[in-house]
């Protein structure tokens with residue numbers, strides 16, 4: 569639970585670039601709930617000095633700060649956003665319900681189950697951004713050295729398309745089959761809609777990504793109508809909020825963050841009953857390295873361990889900000905002997 573939400577809502581900064589489909593998950597969420605934030609636009613390729621300035625090495629986008637805490641990974645960020653602005657209706661299903669299970673399973677299907685990876689393989693290779701040699705080189709680093717050539721993309725495409733067709737068919741013939749507007753029969757889009765819609769929405773707006781004779785409104789009318797309804801609803805929500813979120817510079821974002829109080833000042837402490845604490849002998853204040861396990865793993869963050877529980881690990885960087893990562897999809901250990909310095 570946040571320490572600052574009871575008083576003045578802390579400032580929120582979204583670090584992203586507009587073409588990021590992962591970032592859209594957060595933008596849509598905040599638009600739908602009416603959560604105010606500012607945005608600090610990042611280059612699509614490394615380096616990202618705005619993040620280095622905060623002592624952050626994580627190379628993926630988006631990141632979101634709330635007060636002086638910086639959160640990694642949209643899965644953790646969405647959970648944190650659900651807990652702030654308690655006066656605004658939340659988008660997630662009620663804890664302990666079947667709907668909550670569906671929402672979380674959709675998240676796992678799309679992110680861990682390879683739907684996003686398949687969607688990324690369908691990006692047309694002639695998109696200017698994708699053809700850019702700097703982008704190619706950058707993403708090879710992200711994929712642990714493997715470069716995505718035109719030939720490799722063509723070879724992988726049929727399988728990726730089969731995965732996307734399968735998920736569209738699943739939605740068409742199950743949750744959407746009875747003609748409901750939103751996946752969990754809510755009156756407005758819920759978090760479950762966000763969890764499922766984003767890769768399909770991304771592909772549907774990229775000309776050439778989806779062959780019309782395979783995945784289109786012809787084969788999947790309910791899915792494509794749902795995507796369009798979702799887009800119309802978030803656009804209307806954004807319009808009704810008036811001004812677009814302000815764009816701030818890296819310096820401004822840094823000042824906002826470092827001059828703020830910690831959003832979760834108390835922290836959870838290091839839970840001694842966690843198996844990793846017992847087996848690795850980890851303790852509060854110890855310098856640890858932290859990295860994502862799926863991609864971009866060579867970018868390891870270093871900081872003092874602030875708290876560690878079953879859902880989250882928090883370290884404090886040399887720049888004095890607290891970096892929060894979910895346990896799922898991240899790994900950490902004590903900074904080695906040859907060691908990382910703060």
Ligand SMILES: N[C@@H](CCC(=O)N[C@@H](CS)C(=O)NCC(=O)O)C(=O)O
Nearest residue numbers: 588589590627628629630641642643
């Ligand atoms: N699991 C992460 C994945 C984020 C991710 O892969 N984002 C893409 C952009 S859409 C990325 O970081 N690409 C490499 C980069 O921009 O450096 C999350 O949920 O936030």
